[in-house]
Amino acid sequence: MSITSDLAQQLVTLSGDLDQLYMDLVSDGQYGLANQVSQAESDLKQAATNLYSMDIDDQINAVAGAANQLTTLTSDISNSAAKLAASQARIAAISGIVSSILSVVSDLGTGNIAGAVSAAGQAAGLIGKA
Amino acid sequence: MKDSSKATRSRQILRTARCSRAFVIAGALLVLGASCNQSNTVDLTAVQKMVAATDSAAPTYAAISGDFFGSCKRARIWELTGKWLPNTSFTAPTLGSLGQLSPSEAAKLPKPLLAEYQKEVAAYTKAMKDYNAKVAGWNALQKSVASKTTKAENSPQPTYQPPTPAASTPSSAGKPAATTTSIETPPPFGGADVCAEAAYSSQQWQKLNVALISYVDALGHLAAVGSGTASTYGFDTLGNSLTASKLMSASQVSAVQSALTEVSNNIFAAKSREQIAKYAPQAQQDVGVIIDTLERIADVDYRGLLDIERLDIDQFYQDNLLVTSPGLQSLETLPYRQQWVGDISALDAKVAAINAYRTSLEALRTAHEKLVKESVSHDVDLTSAATAFVAEYLPSLEAIDKAFATPAKSPAAPTPKPKGA
Numbered sequence: 001m002s003i004t005s006d007l008a009q010q011l012v013t014l015s016g017d018l019d020q021l022y023m024d025l026v027s028d029g030q031y032g033l034a035n036q037v038s039q040a041e042s043d044l045k046q047a048a049t050n051l052y053s054m055d056i057d058d059q060i061n062a063v064a065g066a067a068n069q070l071t072t073l074t075s076d077i078s079n080s081a082a083k084l085a086a087s088q089a090r091i092a093a094i095s096g097i098v099s100s101i102l103s104v105v106s107d108l109g110t111g112n113i114a115g116a117v118s119a120a121g122q123a124a125g126l127i128g129k130a
Numbered sequence: 131m132k133d134s135s136k137a138t139r140s141r142q143i144l145r146t147a148r149c150s151r152a153f154v155i156a157g158a159l160l161v162l163g164a165s166c167n168q169s170n171t172v173d174l175t176a177v178q179k180m181v182a183a184t185d186s187a188a189p190t191y192a193a194i195s196g197d198f199f200g201s202c203k204r205a206r207i208w209e210l211t212g213k214w215l216p217n218t219s220f221t222a223p224t225l226g227s228l229g230q231l232s233p234s235e236a237a238k239l240p241k242p243l244l245a246e247y248q249k250e251v252a253a254y255t256k257a258m259k260d261y262n263a264k265v266a267g268w269n270a271l272q273k274s275v276a277s278k279t280t281k282a283e284n285s286p287q288p289t290y291q292p293p294t295p296a297a298s299t300p301s302s303a304g305k306p307a308a309t310t311t312s313i314e315t316p317p318p319f320g321g322a323d324v325c326a327e328a329a330y331s332s333q334q335w336q337k338l339n340v341a342l343i344s345y346v347d348a349l350g351h352l353a354a355v356g357s358g359t360a361s362t363y364g365f366d367t368l369g370n371s372l373t374a375s376k377l378m379s380a381s382q383v384s385a386v387q388s389a390l391t392e393v394s395n396n397i398f399a400a401k402s403r404e405q406i407a408k409y410a411p412q413a414q415q416d417v418g419v420i421i422d423t424l425e426r427i428a429d430v431d432y433r434g435l436l437d438i439e440r441l442d443i444d445q446f447y448q449d450n451l452l453v454t455s456p457g458l459q460s461l462e463t464l465p466y467r468q469q470w471v472g473d474i475s476a477l478d479a480k481v482a483a484i485n486a487y488r489t490s491l492e493a494l495r496t497a498h499e500k501l502v503k504e505s506v507s508h509d510v511d512l513t514s515a516a517t518a519f520v521a522e523y524l525p526s527l528e529a530i531d532k533a534f535a536t537p538a539k540s541p542a543a544p545t546p547k548p549k550g551a
Contacts, residue, residue, distance in 0.1 A: 005430045012438055019445050026449075042209060045438055046324055049202050052431040056198070056331040059431075060338055063423045066416040067341045073413050074341075077348035080405045084355040084398055088362055091394060095364030099371035106374060 004058065008051035015044040172403040172410075172505050174353040176516035180497050181350025183520045187490065188343050190527045193534040194428065194487050195335035197480060201435045202328035208442035223257030226250050328435070335427055342420050345413060346494070349501075352406055356399025360391045407505035414502050421491045428484045436481055443473050479533040486529035493522040 001009075018041040025034035060067070100122045103115070228236075228243065229250040236247045323329075360366040369387040372378050378386070447470040451463055497519035504512045 001430055005434060008434055009437075012434070012441065015438075016441055019441075023449065045205070045209065045442075048438060049205070049325070049435060050327050052434045053198075053327040053331040056335055056427050056431050059423050059427055060334045063338070063419050066419040067338060070341050070345050070413055070416040070420065073409055073416070074345045074348045077345070077352055077405065077409050080409075081348070081351040081355055081402075084352075084401055084405075088355070088358060088394075088398065092362065092364035095368045099364070099368045102368075102371040102377075103374070106371070 002055055002058070004051050004055040008048040008055070011044045011048040011051070015041045015048070018044065172406045172501070173512040173516075174356050174399055174402060174406075176512040177349055177353040177406065177501065178357070179516040180501075180519055181346055181353065183523045184343055184346045184494065185350075186524075186527055188340065190530045191339040191343065191487070192336050194432070194483055194530055195339055196332050197534060198335060198432050198435060199325055199329040199332035201432070201439045201480070202325040205435070205439040205442045206324055208439065208446045211446065223254055223261055225254050229254055331431075335424075338420060338424060338427075342417065342424070342494070345417070346498075349406060349410070352402050352409075355402045356395050358391065358395055358398065360387050363391060363394050365390050365394075403505075406501070410498070410502045410505050414498065417498050418495065421495050425488050425491055428487050433481065433484055436477060436484075440474065440477055443470070443477065447473075483530045483533035486526040486533075490523050490526035490530070493519050493526065497523075 018037055022034050022037045022041060025031075025037060103122075228239075228247040231239070231247065236244060239247060360369065365387045369383045372383045372386070373380050447466065451466060497515055500512055500515035504515075
């Protein structure tokens with residue numbers, strides 16, 4: 001436990017004690033004083049809350065280097081995955097070209113010149129994209 | 131006729147030869163694929179299994195880190211509304227029958243009764259002065275509480291950006307993981323919003339959660355690269371063309387297509403394994419440090435804030451029951467006491483969620499350590515490790531979700547009956 005969070009815990013304990021005082025003052029009908037004690041108690045809790053928050057900020061700042069390194073590494077991993085996915089896309093493009101060439105051959109074999117021309121155009125387009 | 135028969139036989143022989151080549155090629159590809167598969171150590175299926183489990187963690191972790199701010203806000207409202215002591219506890223003083231006479235009527239009274247009248251009026255005047263002071267004090271207190279409660283209720287809720295879920299298909303494997311953390315300088319304390327600092331810390335905490343989850347998520351994207359289908363590589367279109375060209379039968383095309391897909395997957399899986407084996411050890415230390423910090427934040431700071439909230443809930447009920455009890459029969463306080471128990475139970479569930487959060491982080495740490503070990507050695511059984519991770523991780527997330535499933539109740543002050551009612 002850090003000094004900050006330890007202090008926060010002590011403030012919480014103190015505010016509990018002040019609450020008892022608040023109740024005693026209310027019982028005695030000293031509402032003005034009760035109001036002041038209530039305000040002090042509220043301030044203590046607010047301070048404790050802020051100290052806990054401050055402790056979180058301190059903890060996170062202390063590991064900022066590790067967090068940023070992990071972020072960079074995450075980005076590198078994502079880039080690697082993207083490169084592999086791009087390679088897969090290139091294989092898909094080549095498959096498309098081979099497929100179109102096969103169509104050309106097939107159409108030529110059956111005398112479908114129009115189909116062969118269309119398939120050849122498609123293949124040329126795919127080669128351009130690949 | 132003979133020529134035609136010879137030609138048919140030649141075509142059959144040629145087709146058989148082509149088919150044999152196709153099967154030889156397919157067989158060779160499968161062997162190649164199998165050899166690719168054996169040359170790496172990281173079990174990608176196990177990694178995907180782990181990532182599938184952590185995918186659901188982002189909103190769950192956001193719930194617990196967001197509740198740091200939520201607890202601050204609730205505690206504030208509990209505290210402030212707890213001071214709403216009822217005005218009905220004050221009873222305006224009343225005059226006796228003598229005191230209700232006008233001064234001119236009182237002047238006609240016999241001396242002993244006149245003295246009684248004056249004594250009664252003096253007591254009434256003093257009682258009224260005290261009463262007015264009490265009412266003024268309460269009005270000031272309530273006004274102050276009302277303005278603070280409004281401020282607390284108007285506090286802005288932090289918003290979170292959960293990481294992109296890991297893609298199940300390689301086509302989207304290249305998507306970048308969610309933007310992760312950048313540590314910011316905290317804003318200065320003070321200001322009108324009492325929970326502004328807590329809101330900021332909640333966001334920072336969640337950013338650190340996201341940094342960790344995004345890393346695991348990115349590993350998942352990488353592992354998914356080696357699990358493509360025929361369409362990923364365009365082998366489905368190629369197969370259709372082969373079938374249409376009648377170079378192969380449909381079943382032969384299907385066999386070649388499967389072989390090509392498997393080989394391609396094995397090649398990409400091998401690359402994917404290489405990359406995981408390269409990056410996971412590099413991340414190991416940072417993952418450990420971040421998990422340590424996240425656990426400490428939950429265990430010390432968030433737990434501390436829940437302690438403040440518990441104090442405020444207890445004070446709310448203690449204060450109100452103490453003030454209202456004289457005017458309430460014991461049985462009439464029962465609903466408030468039950469509500470008190472219910473509110474404390476809801477808080478206890480959040481405390482239990484801290485333990486579940488820690489358990490989930492520890493499971494993640496262990497699984498990552500095994501992943502790193504497997505990336506350099508064949509000795510670790512990552513499949514069993516992933517199964518154990520999922521078995522521990524998912525119930526932890528469920529426990530956290532359960533604690534935050536019901537929106538926190540706004541404290542409502544019991545409505546006490548007037549004294550003597």
